[in-house]
Amino acid sequence: MSLPLAALGTLAWRNLWRNHRRTLIMLAAIAIGVWAMIFMAALMRGMTDQMVRNGLQTLPGELQLHQRDYRRDPSVVNSMEPPAGELLQVLQSAPVAGWAGRVRVPAVISSERGSRSVTLLGIDPEAEQALGSLPEDLFEGRGLEGKGDRGLVIGASLARRLETALGKRVVIMSQDPDNNVAERGARVVGIYRGRLQGDEDRFVYAGRAAVQELLGIGQQISEIAVSGNDYRRVDEWYPRIAAAAGSGLETLTWTELDPFLGSMLAVQDGFTLVFMVVVFLALSFGLVNTLVMAIFERVREIGLMQALGMRPGLILGQIMLESLFLLCLGLVAGNLLAVLTIAPLASGIDISSVAQGMEMMGMSATLYPALHVQDMLMSTAVVIILGLLASLAPAWRASRLDPVAALTRD
Template identity: 35%
Template sequence: MLFKIAWRNIWRSRTRSLVVMGAIAVGVWSVIFLISFSSGMVDSYVRNAIENEVSHLQAHHPEFPRDEEVHFLLGATPEDLQQIERLPGVEAATLRTIVQAMISSGKTTTGARVRGIDPEREHRVTHLDEKVVEGEYLDAPRRNALLVSTRLAEKLKVRLRSRVVLTFQDLEGNITAGAFRVVGLFDTGNNAFDESTVFVRQSDLNRLLARPDANHELAVKLREIAFVDSVQSAIQALHPGWLVENYAQIAPEIELFQSQIKLSALIFTVVVMLGLIFGIINTMLMAVLERVRELGMLMAIGMNKPRVFAMVVLETLFLGLAAAPAGLLLGWLTVRILGRTGIDLSAWSAGVREFGMSAVVYPSLQGQVYGLLIVAVLVTALLGALYPALKAIRLRPVEALRKI
């Protein structure tokens, strides 16, 4: 009976109830959209970092990451590479030679991190060939070919077929240099990476180092990010002398970015829920004040205070339960559609690129978030009902019956 009375009461002022339900639905939708958009931003940032910079796992000489001194070689062999690629969860792996160099064109000079790569294996780990926007990849049999980003090419004032000189230290600490020709321009979408990195063939770089088998870095791509811990432990067990790190250890800013985005989404959610609480308090308080005489009569004929309290709380919960599914459905449809089409941020591409994200963000949301939002709405409705319900049970029947 109490449930039936509470349900009928919320429709006595249909317009007011619909406004509150609409506010709850819009609030739920906005929270779903923001959380899914934030999740899409994090996914984009992590994906770009893994694909372009750090891969899922890397291995180095323990002293190499500190200053990247060229003589700290990893010493991995082709057999080591094949053994690692056979580990469960590993999709591909590659070895790189890395030097810090000065790159000089005919007009200017700047510092750059030179990656000596195996073009075929690098394609399997980072799909670098797909990021070449002009010219060709390094798979052509051309000696001393170089890939440079469009941004760095603009800075160096070079173009395709321009000649540049790389100057760096060899394994003996002597200064060496080599002339390279620009065969392709790439664009990863990450300004910081693009402005500081160039690619050459590993064989060309090793020839200048006078060490054909030199390598400083092992990069591993996994089938799924869930394999990170197990594969990291397996590689470390196979090669105790290596420093094996996952993407979060290599680039701590990834976790920092994730935590900042999650904190922002949490703050927004709390603000929305607080707004809903005050809206519910206002609505239910008006409903109580409009029904003072009615509530007094109910208490006068025998309805005790706990039942009056429960009736007001039930009315509020019914508002939340009626509105939440609409907000959840609208949010689910929004995530479903935008998760396929993406949200184009190309109008703000300059700022997006500075953060290392792609210009298109694909919102995504884990299923349990929908369940948590239902709980959050019910808790919000319950909190919003407390003050009006307390106001109702504090009424004195005799005084309430005198109200007009």
């Protein structure tokens, strides 16, 4: 027998509106639940995106190439030649959006008041621009003007700790390939505010050529950082670069370079799903109660339909359809509400009052909610699947009613 969907659909839809107030209250509850799922997911996505992006700007890049031993011993000994030939060709073609060769060595910076251990970055400012890895907030002085710039750009926090200031001279010291101390005096030409205070203390920027000269390593560099502008799709273009780099170099994606950062995405996906399920479990009590009440009010009618020859399966189907309509309406309203409330927040939510705590998690003072279609789909799937599962019990009971008892129910 073919399923009389039109008949069941008409009945389900009209039964839904028998008690307008109850249906509207339940719809509002589902809509708010769905909104909460998507809104919270957008906030969490925004937080994760920000943490990952901040992390990638610090790394920097979504992919890096190093000398094979560099990660074990990130000293100048494990430097490599700048890219050439096939590797250079690949780095200069899509989907690579930018790349930079940089010298990155441990160093000590000293002022007349103190010393701090830092990471000295010898960079080409023009190339770094494409990676977004240059300090954004240069609040005193200037940025590096080229790879030959002999000045230093240091973080505001480091300047405070060293009790130094713009224009003052400091000494930067590291080791050359022969393990001799390499040092020179340099003037602080810029002071930056980092996205994270830890960055301000840690990173000191200098022209790449000036650092190469200090260390006596010719044109050699420590790493090549590559960006494709979409950290989620790095696996698609990683193999081409790894093949061009050959076995002499180690090619690592950001998830391998920073496993904690890499695990953020999986953790966030899992957490979002758990959150959605928890919200819906709370909601499901209301849904089941609504269905139970709706069935209780029309037990006689269900008995009548059985007497007329409706199979139990069709009665179950009709009640499940009723639940499906309710869920779908709630989903549409909830998704709409989510879009309407998240869109105005595209310019970010100011969380500066708690920014210090958030900074420890790698976040900055503005949170940008990220509305992802996948979260809307996930909430839809959670609501439909769990909603129908929750509806099964009352629908099953209705379909198994004794028709005589149902018809004589007071």
